[in-house]
Amino acid sequence: MSSTVSRIRAAYARIDAVDxxxxxxxxxxxxxxxxxxxxxxxxxxxxxxxPLAGRLFAAKGNIDVRGLPTTAGCPAYAYEPEADAPVVARLRAAGALVLGTTNLDQFATxxxxxxxxxxxxxxxIDxxxxxxGSSSGSxxxxxxxxxxxxxxxxxxxxxxxxxxxxxIVGLKPTRGLxxxxxxxxxxxxxDCVTVFARTLPEAEQALSYLAAPPDRALPPLPQRRPGPWRIAIPPLAQLGEMDEGWATAYEEAADRLAASGAVLRPLDLTPFTEAAAMLYEGAFVAERYTAVGPFIDELLASGGHGLDPTVSGIVTRARDIPAHRLFTDQDRLSALRTRALAELSDADALLLPTAPGHPTLAEVAADPLGANARLGRFTNSTNLFDLAAVAVPAGEVNGLPFGVMLIGPAFTDDRLATVARALEPGVSLAVVGAHLTGQPLNPQLLSLGAVLDRTTTTAPAYRLYALPTTPPKPGLVYVGEGGAEIEAxxxxxxxxxxxxxxxxLPRPMALGKLELTDGTKVPGFLCEPSALADAEDITxxxxxxxYLNAR
Incomplete structure (x- = not known):
């Protein structure tokens, strides 16, 4: 069975299993x-x-996928797109396969x-x-x-x-990327299109095929002074009320960055939190009415079937915001952004909890607006200030995931991802043979708590040999010139x-650095050249x- 078909069948089986x-x-x-x-x-x-052959993805229901209706979470709004959105088309052009469109907070609100x-x-998890939300299903x-x-x-x-x-990981690129x-x-x-993945390298791989020359001129980035990463940290008191244990988990994440060699320095979070409150409480919410307000008005006039009452209330109330208030809020936002960027100054990133807590379904039902406002305390200001961000897991609190995010100036996306790697638990290991998924030694990895990050290939600098061993396994040897890309x-x-x-690990296997097709190097299994005398070259x-299928 082909590898992509096998992956498809496993995905549909997983859909049935999780119900x-x-x-x-x-x-x-x-x-x-x-x-x-x-x-x-x-x-x-x-x-x-x-390069993305065999990779499966899903698209949020407000993103066009050819052959499926675009609903934005509202059945009455649905239309049939004539083509894939460019972000979908780029992934499909690289070989990825889209399974469907996912649920969301209606109109991404x-x-x-x-x-x-x-x-x-x-x-x-619970x-x-x-x-x-709003990208809940994805x-x-x-x-x-x-x-x-x-x-x-x-x-x-x-x-x-x-x-x-x-x-999981969430990459929020610079606007326009x-x-x-x-x-x-x-x-x-x-608005920004974002990427979710279980690991940072996998999210970055997808992003690399999505990004194109930005639709605006690149601003000159300030020259970074040499030295360790400089991470801005606000005082705990400025973070406000958080769920039990979350402040401690945040401090532990900051400590991990410090242990990796980063320098932590203080930052006044006030301009960030004041701007965050403006996103829904100020005039900027009027742009949501521009997007879908007339449609919602018309649907409400005919009974409002399929409209979420909280969403329709937010959007329709924005209709009556006076124009002068928008200009007042723009002036205030400009002043807050100036203060925020001054606070960041030479910092490479701002470290924050991604959210202050994790409410239950019942708690949100009891206070839909209040619960939502609390969740956006640290995230709402990012796009208002034209910043980039990456959200990554940072452990657990009381059995639930805890995450942090790194925020930095526009077009510092690569820098943020590099810093975020210091927060990732565990190590990477590249395998090419008997430890591959479905092969005899793969259970060894699973028993050690290993999780598949991605399928890729080596750089074209290796040769592969079939060793006369039990069970059969290959030997990978670095040759430089005359090598080929090998699946890993x-x-x-x-x-x-x-x-x-x-x-x-038995001889002739050894651990070394494997160079992958994207230029990164990770630990992986190599073979001692002395073991190749009776081995078949299967490069x-x-x-x-x-090779096994061909046999």
Missing amino acids: RPEIWIDLRPREETEAEARAIDERVAAGERL GLVGTRSPYGAVRNA PTRISG AVAVALGIVDFALGTDTAGSGRVPAALNG LPTTGVVPACASL EVWRLPSEGLGRLLAG RHGSWRH
């Missing part, structure tokens, strides 16, 4: 996706380079994941709690292992709050797990799996 129908608005028929999967594998077999006629999206589809990554959007934090509450064409707007001047899987596992694995197959 979370509220994740999806429209799921593509299995027969259709299997046919596309076979075509992808045939193209790869014919020599076409599709909310951070809770419950404001939808398609049902409240429950948290991936179904009594919210998933976070985040939970990733967290439950159905898809490898997913597209969301972020205006006030929708690409980061769901990541934090479900224990990813096109928003084919995306139903929430606030068009602030990168796994994340606890540091102590890697130590246990190496303790039982032409490009993969241990392909």
Whole structure:
């Protein structure tokens, strides 16, 4: 069976197993996706380079996917897009396969994941709690292992709050780095397309195929002074009330950055929190009425069927905000942004909790506006200030995921991701043979708590040999010139797990640095050249799996 078809079948089996129908608005028929999967594998077999072949993704229901209706979480709003949104098209062009469109807070208005006629999206870990919104379905589809990554959007934090509450990564790029064409707007001047994945490298890989030359001129970035990373940290008192244990978890995340060599310095958070309150309490919410207000007015006049009452109330109230208030708020925001950037000054990033707490479904139902406002305390100001951000897991509190985010100036996306790696638990390990998924030694990795990060290839500098061992396994050797790309899987596992694995590693296998096709280097299994005397050179197959299938 081809690798992409196998992945499709595993995904649909996972959908049945988790039994979370509220994740999806429209799921593509299995027969259709299997046919596309076979075509992808045939193209790869014919020599076409599709770097995301076999990777599955989902798209938030306000992003156009050809062949599926775009609803933005409102059935009456649905339309049939003539083409994929550019962000979807770019992923498909790289070989990724889209499974369907996911549920969201209607018209991307909310951070809770419950404001939808398609049902409240429950948290991936604790179904009594919210998933976070508005990109709720996309985040939970990733967290439950159905898809490898997913597209969301972020205006006030929708690409980061769901990541934090479900224990995954959320990348919110600089505005303009990813096109928003084919995306139903929430606030068009602030909207960003975002990426969810279970690990940072996987999110970065997807982002690399989504990004294009920005639709605005790149501003000159301030020259960074040499030295360790400089991380801005506000006083705990300025973070306000948080759930039990969350302040401690935040301090521990800051300590991990310090232990990695970063320098922590204080920052006044006041301009950030004051701007955050303006997003919904000020005149900027009027842009939501510009996006969908007339449609909501018309639907309300005919009974409002399918409208979420909280969303329709927020949008319609914005209709009557006077124009002079917008100009007043713009002036105030400009002053706050000047103060905020001065506070950041030479800091490489600001470290914050992604959210101050994790409410239950019942708590949000009892106070939908208050709970939502609390969740956006740290995220609402990011796009207002034209900043970039990445949200990453930072442990657990009382059995629930806890996440933090790093925020920095526009177009420092790569820098933020580099700093965030210091917060990632565990180590990476690249495998090319008997430890691959489905192979005889893969259970060794699983028993050590390893999690598959991504499937990729080595740089074209290696040769692969079939060793005369039991069970059969290959030997990978670095040759530089005359090498080829070899299929590899990168796994994340606890540091102590890697130590246990190496303790039982038999000769001629050895641990070395493997260079991957994207130029990164990770620890991986190599073979001592002395063991190749009776080994068959199988480099032409490009993969241990392909060699076994050919036999």
